[in-house]
Amino acid sequence: MSDASKSSSAARRPVVQWGGSDRRQQEEQMRASVLHGVGDIRMEDRADPVAGVGQVLVRVESVGVCGSDVHYYEQGRIGSHIVERPMVLGHEAAGVVASTGSGVTRVRVGDRVSIEPGVPDFTCAECLAGRYNLCPAMSFYATPPIDGALAELVLTHESFAHPVPDSMDLDSAALLEPVSVAVWACRKASVSPGDHVLVTGAGPIGLIVTQVARAFGASEVTVTDVNPDRLSVAARLGATRVIDSRSTDGTPFPVEPTVLVECSGHPSAVTSGLRALARAGRAVLVGMGGDEAALPVSRIQERELTVTGTFRYANTWPTAIALVASGQVDLAPLVTGHFGLADAEAALTASRSVAGALKSIIRPQV
Amino acid sequence: MSDASKSSSAARRPVVQWGGSDRRQQEEQMRASVLHGVGDIRMEDRADPVAGVGQVLVRVESVGVCGSDVHYYEQGRIGSHIVERPMVLGHEAAGVVASTGSGVTRVRVGDRVSIEPGVPDFTCAECLAGRYNLCPAMSFYATPPIDGALAELVLTHESFAHPVPDSMDLDSAALLEPVSVAVWACRKASVSPGDHVLVTGAGPIGLIVTQVARAFGASEVTVTDVNPDRLSVAARLGATRVIDSRSTDGTPFPVEPTVLVECSGHPSAVTSGLRALARAGRAVLVGMGGDEAALPVSRIQERELTVTGTFRYANTWPTAIALVASGQVDLAPLVTGHFGLADAEAALTASRSVAGALKSIIRPQV
Amino acid sequence: MSDASKSSSAARRPVVQWGGSDRRQQEEQMRASVLHGVGDIRMEDRADPVAGVGQVLVRVESVGVCGSDVHYYEQGRIGSHIVERPMVLGHEAAGVVASTGSGVTRVRVGDRVSIEPGVPDFTCAECLAGRYNLCPAMSFYATPPIDGALAELVLTHESFAHPVPDSMDLDSAALLEPVSVAVWACRKASVSPGDHVLVTGAGPIGLIVTQVARAFGASEVTVTDVNPDRLSVAARLGATRVIDSRSTDGTPFPVEPTVLVECSGHPSAVTSGLRALARAGRAVLVGMGGDEAALPVSRIQERELTVTGTFRYANTWPTAIALVASGQVDLAPLVTGHFGLADAEAALTASRSVAGALKSIIRPQV
């Protein structure tokens, strides 16, 4: 991957004309890509945000497009989360610290950072228990009514702007967000050597889970999908077996999986995955499906399976950074397109319109 | 509870007198209650079992009737377990050790014991991992084709004949089996002080779970059922709140439960119970329902609920003994009828025919 | 226990009358008990603290005297924590909310609260992981240089002022701090039914651990101490066996403990306690002793014992409140003396000068 993001940032914005006649009162403006309704994305100028106490302002260099961004763009909602006012999309973001608010000690101007997109209230019972992802007062990028990162500048809390090594390009830094999803799933499933992990769904999340599961030591990773191209990518990224789920539904696995990480959101994948699990197997539901699904309850009982779901992640960034920095997880093969901020719409539709598209990256400074 | 079982045992069996002159070669015979078909229970004579290596022969004094016994009696099957040959029912049993096979060192003739009804193969991967309840080669009383305990004598492995204190009556010793179910559920749910446990279903299992959850330190135990009488019993046995689920369905709880122990097997109880749980709540499905049920998958994800089921139990007897011996769990209120072996059919139908019936006890020596 | 604290609070402070005519500009003054040096406690007037953002000001009604307070009073230091400037002692405190700072939503003026005495920075890696007790930037009452609660008013964060039920007296509310120590220890040890807990040391912490261990379901609790009076109290509070450690050192227990909660700080208790544990036993070191101690490493290995220590507590208050409110833990027997703020010195020396003294309570409004 070329890393234009590193070099493009220095000259990105014109020097502010402080000496002019009537510019003193003029607030600085940044560009942002704003969703106004279903299928209606507009480029707008907005006032530059200013870092408050404990906050940092980040010049955004790279934003990955997630399925949820596409969903909001196409449907205007995800479940009970409804876009009722114009909203900026994007929550997989990285950039460079442009300024820091008072009290900030953990990052400095110029630091290259990956942004963890949800900031909790820090002081509720969930936060104090270490489950800040379940904080009822969470502010999460691009979840209504909170604006996301498809803008030249974004604010976050200093503890959620994670410095990355110089060796890591900022596209990879942006994609630490889906890596975190995968780390969280593998932690929930306690993946370790000796495990056989079944990953259902070979989209971007499934492909990253495949790699992360291997990094957690999984002895076998089986990936299922209906798309042979994606299965090929899975095989290249470390899957020890790939299965076209259209042709083999119902066929038992040679070795029973001990872990299911469901990444497709399809009810049939959940059910057949659970039925495939070994005794005392663990299932983590990552893919978003409908509100309810018919699960094989008697199987859960007879085999004492454990089923849980993930809601974002907590305390994953240091691990995600280590996995990518060490090369255990390689994100380059997932990036199938780069777009400027003005081309956000093309980026959002690429997953449907472009064959083989996996992950689009938008560069807000371009 | 009077404890006729203790005194009745000495003289329990008539000298065998089949009529002939020299009966020395005659094998001894015991009585057993045998299920021959749906609704067809017959008293039969069978050869006395003989303890093999590591086995003990127990003179059965008390057997609790479980819902699964009733199910086999009424339907001839439970799921894929089908009664295809005559089978002895009963798996909640206690008695006195009558003889021991070679190599037995852990129990002695005359020991009063509670019988753990499932003996695994001890050496498979599940057993070696401490999950002997999931042993694929398990022999479990009254699960086809294995005979149960509705007989004068039964065999078990010495490690599964658990001596009980002199202070414990043998009816309670028999009911350590459902206590074990409850202990296992509370362990799976990691119940401890601070927890609010929701118990759905106030049958025998739910009523024991209520007590066991309190013994694990649960700060609140809410019990739901459609039967006001059973709810009254629940309140007497330690429930801090009881709810008639017909009248309050959908009403949120004042304090969200942190734990669900589902004891009814009704799909609606599973679903509404899961929806009631606090963030990071833990659900354990104990009640047997259908093969599949529609579960609120998105709720499991958004709140990161953990759902598992129980299949019998492992390593629970010492704890169950301690709970009952100390009085933390009181089983007497559950026993609503005693029957002799010849009245097994009456015992099996009592749960339907007798108002307020909870748990019938059969005494095979009577 | 009489609860003078409830009625005394309304009229607690005289109108400030410094003598002059117009006192409007006069900052209000509160009384505080200040440690100036070893054995040097002085009553002083200090400016009333003012609640900042997220803070609450609490009118202190009850403060328990802890061994660490005595230690600072007698030695001027605890390990590397050295009192280098005048400092207010006291960290077991309860009172009534007098005012709230901006943004406070969780408590209201007039709420009766138990104060959790250590406020972390909320945003470091330890805090975000749910281990806020290990926060390197913790501000903890009466740990140099942070002032404690032996004053008429103290500040805390709203999330650390825990409302208590009306039924709970404020002496008990103050003592939720040592209850939290015990809850934390029992959580670390995963105490549950079936466990035999060995508590070494029957001081206030040991006596509370005894009760909390029972509340967690421990089937047996054995308490050891060299003081027969304290052992008597232990027996009354739920210990199933008490042992005078002077007379029985080296004698094995009839049943091996599965858990050790060491509350004495004596190296010999640590060592003999560890040697007594059953295989796979768990030890939690609560009592503060020297920097190093000779531990039986080969025993830790051969029996795969797990040894850990506690440093304060995290997320324990709701559970502590529930345990005391329900009566599972009774704190009244521990309170052996009440003192006014001016008598702080007598309270600090009572543990040495008064036979049978366990816990002194200081009432800053008296």
Added chain:
Amino acid sequence: MSDASKSSSAARRPVVQWGGSDRRQQEEQMRASVLHGVGDIRMEDRADPVAGVGQVLVRVESVGVCGSDVHYYEQGRIGSHIVERPMVLGHEAAGVVASTGSGVTRVRVGDRVSIEPGVPDFTCAECLAGRYNLCPAMSFYATPPIDGALAELVLTHESFAHPVPDSMDLDSAALLEPVSVAVWACRKASVSPGDHVLVTGAGPIGLIVTQVARAFGASEVTVTDVNPDRLSVAARLGATRVIDSRSTDGTPFPVEPTVLVECSGHPSAVTSGLRALARAGRAVLVGMGGDEAALPVSRIQERELTVTGTFRYANTWPTAIALVASGQVDLAPLVTGHFGLADAEAALTASRSVAGALKSIIRPQV
């Protein structure tokens, strides 16, 4: 590594002369290397063992020499384990199944197997809880008075003869025993991505732990030793940092380790390792040292470190097989010498007499 073991086995023993004159009554004899006293190893003929119920007879092809073998050879004892009768050494063994006893179903004659050297009683409380390594009735090779594997044939239970893939040479199969030690340690420490593991001691166990910790996903592995040559091997096998503990004692690590796996048995390594750990760090003591050691108790408390030890292992073989079969763990670099059975003494003294010696392999069929 050449794999003479595969080809050498077929012709190892002369055809039994059944047809001869006086051989009928002659019991078959095998060779064994027997320890008769300190420094006194003798080759002897012993009667071939015969597989009983559930047992398999294994033709031993490869045996690794462990430090404990050397210890028995040099001292005649390890702690309370004293060699009081002639005993066969060796517990890291692999070979080919020569015959099977009745009831054996899990392995077949001709299977190439790695032998797990300790067989428990399967039915005690520890075994049933999944902690069979803590079984009080364990029979473990080369632990007095049980004979080990330095013989042409050995018996084991079928569940402890683990078939290995054809691709795995039998020297590696023998060394699955120390791999199991390392797997057990990493499981006890819950090593996973994000962890920084400190391994103290770069002998064979430390070098295998280094690799296994990487396989469990450890982001950093720091190895310390006093031997620069061993540190070089550690660096080649995956350590991210190696430290000569003579020169840097007391220097803090750039990043605090989250896990300590102590493999040297030196008290100073235990203490300095514990002091180096991050808050909430986990320590596993693998190296055998003296009976007691001075541990930094206050550090264990202030940082809430968890300290445990390992005693052999349980349920590790399938994982160890997977790690070696996949190449995640490479054992060839550890093997520094091969010896025939008659040269057992040379093998036992190689670790002291041969520069750079790590692991000697004895081939009983040679």
